[in-house]
Amino acid sequence: MTPRPRAVVVVTGSELVRGERTDRNGPFLAAEALSHGLEPARITIVGDTPAELEAAFREGLGADACLVSGGLGPTHDDRTVELLARAAGVELVVDEALEQEIESISRAVAERLQRPYADFAPGVTKQATRPVTALSIGLAGTAPGLVFRAPTGCVVVVLPGPPSELRRLWPNALVSEPMRELLARTRPPGRHVLRLFGVSESAVARALEEAGGDGGGVEATICAREFEIHVDLLVEPGAEERGDALEAELVERLGPWLFAHDERRVEELVLSLAAACGLSLATAESCTGGMVAARLTGVPGSSASFVGGVVAYADDVKRSELGVPEELLAEHGAVSAEVAAAMADGVRRRLGTDLAVAVTGVAGPDGGTAEKPVGRVHLHASGPDGSLARMLDLPGEREQIRVRAAVTSLHLLRALLLGSRDEDT
Amino acid sequence: MTPRPRAVVVVTGSELVRGERTDRNGPFLAAEALSHGLEPARITIVGDTPAELEAAFREGLGADACLVSGGLGPTHDDRTVELLARAAGVELVVDEALEQEIESISRAVAERLQRPYADFAPGVTKQATRPVTALSIGLAGTAPGLVFRAPTGCVVVVLPGPPSELRRLWPNALVSEPMRELLARTRPPGRHVLRLFGVSESAVARALEEAGGDGGGVEATICAREFEIHVDLLVEPGAEERGDALEAELVERLGPWLFAHDERRVEELVLSLAAACGLSLATAESCTGGMVAARLTGVPGSSASFVGGVVAYADDVKRSELGVPEELLAEHGAVSAEVAAAMADGVRRRLGTDLAVAVTGVAGPDGGTAEKPVGRVHLHASGPDGSLARMLDLPGEREQIRVRAAVTSLHLLRALLLGSRDEDT
Numbered sequence: 149m150t151p152r153p154r155a156v157v158v159v160t161g162s163e164l165v166r167g168e169r170t171d172r173n174g175p176f177l178a179a180e181a182l183s184h185g186l187e188p189a190r191i192t193i194v195g196d197t198p199a200e201l202e203a204a205f206r207e208g209l210g211a212d213a214c215l216v217s218g219g220l221g222p223t224h225d226d227r228t229v230e231l232l233a234r235a236a237g238v239e240l241v242v243d244e245a246l247e248q249e250i251e252s253i254s255r256a257v258a259e260r261l262q263r264p265y266a267d268f269a270p271g272v273t274k275q276a277t278r279p280v281t282a283l284s285i286g287l288a289g290t291a292p293g294l295v296f297r298a299p300t301g302c303v304v305v306v307l308p309g310p311p312s313e314l315r316r317l318w319p320n321a322l323v324s325e326p327m328r329e330l331l332a333r334t335r336p337p338g339r340h341v342l343r344l345f346g347v348s349e350s351a352v353a354r355a356l357e358e359a360g361g362d363g364g365g366v367e368a369t370i371c372a373r374e375f376e377i378h379v380d381l382l383v384e385p386g387a388e389e390r391g392d393a394l395e396a397e398l399v400e401r402l403g404p405w406l407f408a409h410d411e412r413r414v415e416e417l418v419l420s421l422a423a424a425c426g427l428s429l430a431t432a433e434s435c436t437g438g439m440v441a442a443r444l445t446g447v448p449g450s451s452a453s454f455v456g457g458v459v460a461y462a463d464d465v466k467r468s469e470l471g472v473p474e475e476l477l478a479e480h481g482a483v484s485a486e487v488a489a490a491m492a493d494g495v496r497r498r499l500g501t502d503l504a505v506a507v508t509g510v511a512g513p514d515g516g517t518a519e520k521p522v523g524r525v526h527l528h529a530s531g532p533d534g535s536l537a538r539m540l541d542l543p544g545e546r547e548q549i550r551v552r553a554a555v556t557s558l559h560l561l562r563a564l565l566l567g568s569r570d571e572d573t
Numbered sequence: 574m575t576p577r578p579r580a581v582v583v584v585t586g587s588e589l590v591r592g593e594r595t596d597r598n599g600p601f602l603a604a605e606a607l608s609h610g611l612e613p614a615r616i617t618i619v620g621d622t623p624a625e626l627e628a629a630f631r632e633g634l635g636a637d638a639c640l641v642s643g644g645l646g647p648t649h650d651d652r653t654v655e656l657l658a659r660a661a662g663v664e665l666v667v668d669e670a671l672e673q674e675i676e677s678i679s680r681a682v683a684e685r686l687q688r689p690y691a692d693f694a695p696g697v698t699k700q701a702t703r704p705v706t707a708l709s710i711g712l713a714g715t716a717p718g719l720v721f722r723a724p725t726g727c728v729v730v731v732l733p734g735p736p737s738e739l740r741r742l743w744p745n746a747l748v749s750e751p752m753r754e755l756l757a758r759t760r761p762p763g764r765h766v767l768r769l770f771g772v773s774e775s776a777v778a779r780a781l782e783e784a785g786g787d788g789g790g791v792e793a794t795i796c797a798r799e800f801e802i803h804v805d806l807l808v809e810p811g812a813e814e815r816g817d818a819l820e821a822e823l824v825e826r827l828g829p830w831l832f833a834h835d836e837r838r839v840e841e842l843v844l845s846l847a848a849a850c851g852l853s854l855a856t857a858e859s860c861t862g863g864m865v866a867a868r869l870t871g872v873p874g875s876s877a878s879f880v881g882g883v884v885a886y887a888d889d890v891k892r893s894e895l896g897v898p899e900e901l902l903a904e905h906g907a908v909s910a911e912v913a914a915a916m917a918d919g920v921r922r923r924l925g926t927d928l929a930v931a932v933t934g935v936a937g938p939d940g941g942t943a944e945k946p947v948g949r950v951h952l953h954a955s956g957p958d959g960s961l962a963r964m965l966d967l968p969g970e971r972e973q974i975r976v977r978a979a980v981t982s983l984h985l986l987r988a989l990l991l992g993s994r995d996e997d998t
Contacts, residue, residue, distance in 0.1 A: 167603035168604065170595065188590050191618040193599065193616040312969065369588045436867070437867050438858075442861070451887065454886055456885050465880060465881035499894070513873055544737065
């Protein structure tokens with residue numbers, strides 16, 4: 149097996165290297181590189197100090213592909229193009245066609261802002277300046293994305309910093325001649341995806357071990373995310389049999405906890421199951437305060453099944469909007485299996501839906517007691533063919549507890565939907 | 574001004590360098606380093622390939638401080654300690670006290686999992702192995718955090734990968750002898766924070782320019798986040814006057830859009846204003862589907878003012894739960910100023926609160942029309958002393974539109990609260 153060509157991602161931005169903002173471009177470019185058969189060897193995040201930038205670019209130019217994000221603005225401290233050219237030892241030229249393109253945009257902006265174009269002219273020339281061997285792959289605002297092959301042979305892709313703009317120009321980089329030549333040498337790996345819920349990361353690691361582990365052209369990564377365990381098998385061309393065999397072994401060992409073979413999130417699965425069963429859905433939330441509804445409505449087309457929800461944060465609202473009996477609250481307290489059940493049934497009745505899920509718990513940091521500590525959550529999913537209840541004692545801080553309660557409530561809905569569908573068929 | 578000691582952060586993890594998961598440790602460690610007077614020069618994310626790891630560590634050891642995250646597990650592919658020692662040219666030893674500590678934990682785990690301790694023994698010895706000059710700063714599970722000074726003089730801090738564990742052990746690193754010695758040479762910078770809403774990033778950049786720009790011991794970063802503009806001024810010891818002057822200039826120019834001098838999020842400001850005014854609060858959401866309520870309830874103690882909310886995704890729910898008149902929906906449609914107002918008044922009435930905010934809009938990707946395109950959002954905040962309404966045409970995709978609508982609705986609430994409070998006083 150020939151090794152994958154090596155790709156280095158260089159992300160520029162002072163606010164990123166100082167941790168004031170979390171980078172989103174590095175992970176995107178790395179995942180893209182991997183899916184096209186390159187090996188993402190490193191993501192380097194660096195500020196706009198010339199020495200640091202140039203050093204990072206020099207390292208990047210030692211790879212087969214160097215994917216750069218940011219530093220393309222019109223001002224003097226946007227130095228990506230200048231320092232890349234210096235690091236690569238290539239000349240800079242002002243691209244006249246590009247300059248005209250950028251000028252016409254800048255003149256429009258100047259007019260809109262009622263400022264003299266002269267203010268913009270230096271920036272226009274600066275942004276139209278490119279390595280002599282580079283070609284523009286399109287503008288983000290007035291900043292051109294660039295692709296060129298460095299004397300080292302490294303294919304350099306320069307993209308704007310704003311994530312949406314970067315993602316918009318990336319496909320143009322992929323079809324550029326230098327990239328096409330590089331990717332002609334690669335064979336994109338196959339990928340098996342296993343999504344698990346309700347099993348520990350270490351149990352999954354043990355199952356992988358017992359299944360013979362990875363290697364032989366198959367690489368496994370296991371990562372825990374929001375209470376789920378995500379297993380990815382990366383399969384080299386030629387190792388498909390081994391990959392399929394390993395996946396089958398894992399499915400056999402982990403079947404009960406497997407909820408997806410693709411990257412769809414649990415809320416998508418819940419919504420497509422509900423739609424498939426022709427069932428409508430509502431939520432009643434206390435400690436998650438709308439997170440479950442927010443995740444469901446994050447899915448395009450969710451209105452086909454999701455009708456609405458009630459955030460019953462105060463007990464009065466649990467009574468008035470969800471019809472939770474006063475006695476129940478008095479006897480068992482708001483954080484109890486009984487109240488969770490009453491909330492679910494209440495929202496179903498009130499919104500007239502087939503299905504509902506309810507969440508009530510102690511998210512902390514305050515409000516915990518010896519009997520009901522911070523992290524105690526009661527979930528209740530109820531539908532036409534029955535209901536499922538669950539009590540959790542979640543570790544972590546307020547936000548973790550809320551997220552995990554929301555994720556678990558969606559998995560509870562999924563389990564209920566699968567149950568009810570099995571009985572239908 | 575002597576330059577700040579240089580810090581390099583090295584984050585290890587195959588799932589991170591492949592973009593399967595977004596790193597949270599790099600930004601945390603970089604921000605911490607900066608706040609203690611170090612200059613975060615670079616964040617490097619690498620996988621577990623020995624050659625890539627060792628190269629990254631070698632670069633890190635060239636700095637004054639090298640902060641490393643991850644790769645401390647018991648298995649063979651957790652190579653951080655081994656490769657750091659090799660890169661630094663220091664010997665490894667098995668720390669017997671540490672080994673006993675880890676063994677006792679592992680024996681308990683073995684018992685709980687009903688597996689022979691022999692399975693764990695090699696991992697225990699591996700995790701108790703440290704550079705001869707290193708000292709343990711505490712365990713995360715069975716993984717010790719380590720601090721040592723490399724022959725290069727670089728202070729190396731090794732921390733576990735799980736963010737919560739890393740954050741728990743970090744303070745121990747700060748008070749370790751090698752770190753204390755390094756930090757004795759630093760003078761933590763001052764920091765001015767300006768949080769703005771309703772103004773463009775370029776207008777803020779222009780204001781900074783007109784205010785004389787940064788430099789002279791003051792560094793400014795401007796970044797747009799969720800529709801807000803965050804301005805940070807980093808002030809070198811000795812440049813306080815310049816820093817104060819620049820901040821005053823910016824406040825004068827940007828005052829109308831300034832909403833905070835600290836890092837509190839707008840939902841925190843809304844809740845503390847509501848509490849200060851003794852007003853209760855509810856939400857009525859359509860296209861944001863619970864995001865506004867979820868952000869409000871993310872704040873500890875939010876129950877003091879936030880009572881609850883209704884996610885009225887379907888028009889039936891707008892009618893039945895919020896009392897939006899059928900005629901209004903028929904005449905103006907669900908996405909209209911009239912319906913937004915009716916939703917806000919409806920939820921105030923239903924939940925009996927003093928204040929409410931309502932959001933209705935077209936989040937897309939479908940559902941847009943020529944008259945009401947994707948991104949059209951109507952907001953309405955209503956309270957005892959009046960109400961504020963706003964129409965938005967938001968760019969971007971579904972999630973961006975929803976987030977921006979949620980953030981803007983919180984700012985609308987804040988504006989209403991400031992208005993009503995001004996009238997009270």
